[in-house]
Amino acid sequence: MLTRFFVSLVCLAVLCGHAWASDVQPAVGDEAPELGNVNWLHNEPEISSLEELRGDVVLIERWGTNCPPCLRYLPQLQQTWEQNRDNGLHVFAFEVQNSSESDISELVNRMNLTFPIASGGASAYRARGIPAAWLIGVDGKVVFAGNPLRGLSSVLREELSKVRYPGLGLSEVEREVQGAAQQFVNGQYGRARSQAQRVLDRGERVSDAAREQAEHILGRIASIAERRFNRAEELEESRHYLDAYEIYESIAADFRREEEGDRASERMREMDRDEEIKKEMEADEQLRRIRDRLSDEPDERELMGVLPALRTFMNRYEGTRAAEDVERLIEEAR
Numbered sequence: 001m002l003t004r005f006f007v008s009l010v011c012l013a014v015l016c017g018h019a020w021a022s023d024v025q026p027a028v029g030d031e032a033p034e035l036g037n038v039n040w041l042h043n044e045p046e047i048s049s050l051e052e053l054r055g056d057v058v059l060i061e062r063w064g065t066n067c068p069p070c071l072r073y074l075p076q077l078q079q080t081w082e083q084n085r086d087n088g089l090h091v092f093a094f095e096v097q098n099s100s101e102s103d104i105s106e107l108v109n110r111m112n113l114t115f116p117i118a119s120g121g122a123s124a125y126r127a128r129g130i131p132a133a134w135l136i137g138v139d140g141k142v143v144f145a146g147n148p149l150r151g152l153s154s155v156l157r158e159e160l161s162k163v164r165y166p167g168l169g170l171s172e173v174e175r176e177v178q179g180a181a182q183q184f185v186n187g188q189y190g191r192a193r194s195q196a197q198r199v200l201d202r203g204e205r206v207s208d209a210a211r212e213q214a215e216h217i218l219g220r221i222a223s224i225a226e227r228r229f230n231r232a233e234e235l236e237e238s239r240h241y242l243d244a245y246e247i248y249e250s251i252a253a254d255f256r257r258e259e260e261g262d263r264a265s266e267r268m269r270e271m272d273r274d275e276e277i278k279k280e281m282e283a284d285e286q287l288r289r290i291r292d293r294l295s296d297e298p299d300e301r302e303l304m305g306v307l308p309a310l311r312t313f314m315n316r317y318e319g320t321r322a323a324e325d326v327e328r329l330i331e332e333a334r
Contacts (some may be wrong), residue, residue: 003025088163239321242284
């Protein structure tokens with residue numbers, strides 16, 4: 001108890017001191033530096049390159065598991081993320097108190113945090129205290145730097161109002177490209193590709209800017225498909241087949257009647273024909289149902305209540321990755 005008291009006291013006095021604008025780097029008006037190599041622990045983002053995210057708004061947060069002001073702010077950050085994630089907001093949160101991965105994971109699960117969270121990283125973003133935040137505007141420059149509890153909300157609302165095409169990486173487009181840009185925002189990548197290609201097919205009858213923007217849209221669409229396929233293949237390698245299957249489903253839907261959609265659909269059919277993979281996916285589906293029976297913060301009695309179901313699960317799906325995971329968790333809990 002005394003140790004916990006002193007940890008909290010130190011946190012309040014030093015580690016969780018207020019981050020004033022004069023104490024943070026980069027400062028307002030600076031070009032935002034890239035994040036560098038990041039150890040993502042939860043909700044790894046599809047895109048984390050700030051250059052690729054131009055035209056959207058990025059909120060970078062430094063926080064700690066032993067920082068009371070940080071913990072009070074996290075639910076507000078989660079709400080901000082949920083309300084604006086489809087409007088061009090990206091949130092990247094970096095735990096900077098060297099907490100263990102298990103401690104970070106416990107907090108993430110308990111608070112139902114769904115934005116990307118990393119352990120350490122983003123060393124170019126420095127502050128004397130935490131919580132500290134940087135808001136990066138549509139032009140790639142810092143528009144807020146400091147304590148997120150002091151003035152961030154109004155700046156965020158203003159900057160989000162400037163987002164025209166969330167996820168595209170362009171804040172403005174020529175008239176000839178507006179149709180393709182809007183189809184991209186709507187997730188209709190096949191239609192966006194067709195319209196962008198028609199702009200290029202017009203050759204010199206369109207401006208250089210329009211051609212560059214059309215090429216940008218085509219490149220962004222190809223990049224999205226490539227990242228999704230790469231992620232699905234990584235999940236397959238680790239035997240997380242159900243998660244991979246769901247990614248293929250999203251590709252098939254977003255790239256309907258396109259080569260990528262056909263490729264994803266074919267892989268889904270192959271997985272459906274593979275008895276071993278089907279068993280792995282069924283095991284994951286059943287394990288999800290067991291987890292849904294638990295509260296966000298299950299006590300020992302609640303965990304004991306699902307233990308028989310877990311043992312039955314392990315016997316039924318012996319040899320699957322999910323059963324191995326459950327067996328390992330039970331052993332660790334003893």
